[in-house]
Amino acid sequence: MFTMMKNNFKDSEHLYLSWTFSKLIAFFFLLVSVCYLFYSLRFVTHSYDCEQQNPLPLVSHLAPSIDYAIEEIPKPSFDETNISHIVFGIGASAKLWKQRKEYIKLWWRPNQMRGIVWLDRKVEADSKDKNLLPPLKISEDTARFSYKNPKGHKSAIRISRIVSETIRLGNTEGVRWFVMGDDDTVFVTENLVKVLRKYDHNQFYYIGSSSESHLQNIYFSYNMAYGGGGFAISYPLAVALEKMQDRCIQRYPGLYGSDDRIQACMAELGVPLTKERGFHQFDVYGNLFGLLAAHPVTPLVSLHHLDVVEPIFPNVTRVQALKRLQVPMKLDPYGLIQQSICYDKRGTWTISVSWGYAVQIFRGTFSPREIEMPARTFLNWYKRADYTAYPFNTRPVSRHVCQKPFVYYLSGAVALSNVTKSEYVRSGSNPECRWQMQDPSQIQRVEVYKKPDPHLWDKSPRRNCCRVVPTKKKGTMVIDVGECKEDEVVEL
Structure with missing residues (x-):
């Protein structure tokens, strides 16, 4: 019996322990659940508060630590592209070097620019040119490359390799762009820099x-940058080109020039042409007046084929004409040759100002749509081609004596306190007109006042406006050119 009682006691004790253990486990889970519940409620409460209350106090509370962090981290400086980031590669010929080097002297800035003139053979050095020109180098021998175009010249291969040869010379620290041009290309370097700043x-x-x-664009390619007008290649693209260019050149022995070989390699690299209309190949003959007097609303970057066309100013040599253009170029390069259109209501005249170059006065009223089109003062590169062979709109030069413009060319420009003053003098004479209207022949001189705008091309493109200013100066017209005012429209 004792044994039986002992066993019953053990069973009761076992049941008691099991029940106690179960209670502990249940209590543990209950405790965890309650804790989790409180945590969840706290989280929900804070989320609810963030949605219902103004978050500014929280920001205000954190502000001191944020300000402290900003003070500890220096702000990165924005390093804009400048002329020192550009390396020029100029393709030149020893045969024409004596006359062509004068074009380079016009725009080259010793000790400020980096670049090399690449020649086909050694030329006689002139001590006077030592500090006025880039260094001269002889291109590598390209005899190993095949050239099969019957109309071209094998020098195209060596010129196409200028960027690659420049990279192999080393000393490319800080270089961002390689710019190619010919020895008869004149660059407006301030505008070149302004254009390249837009791109990474x-x-x-x-x-x-x-x-x-x-x-020309059909025969070669609309996707090709013409080398005489100049083109720019970013540094990483130039490095990629150098690695594959020699193999690429071998695949295109039938191409004509250097620029189409560059474009063929760009096509293999998958890089399209980014077009900037301020690079001017000028594949035309004759007088550039029509093209320059109605320049597109874009920075003037380059001029080419200066040995082929007439001097841009009459009665002077080509180099003398370009030197005259340098005067307004230095005063306001961004506004150079930019067109403005306005009307003189008293005389019923239409006025077109190509700042720094020329002013035209037309009898009667012409729409801006017509005046902004270049007049065909030039001839097509293919002399049998007519006006339909231009990739842009043009207008004919008027044959009616009364509709011929009175043209005034730049004679000089100066900087005043906060504006520039440029003067334009009438060139030539106009045939007698029998229209019963006031005759512009009384105007012998035009003064144009313009405030330089260094941010002109940082804004959306728009022509400047011009206004005829009353004056008592006999035989003189005074014009104000500047940014269009609010609601100012060129209306007939």
């Missing part, structure tokens, strides 16, 4: 423009 030099960019001849 760390990316692949191939920047330039097409020909003024539709047939």
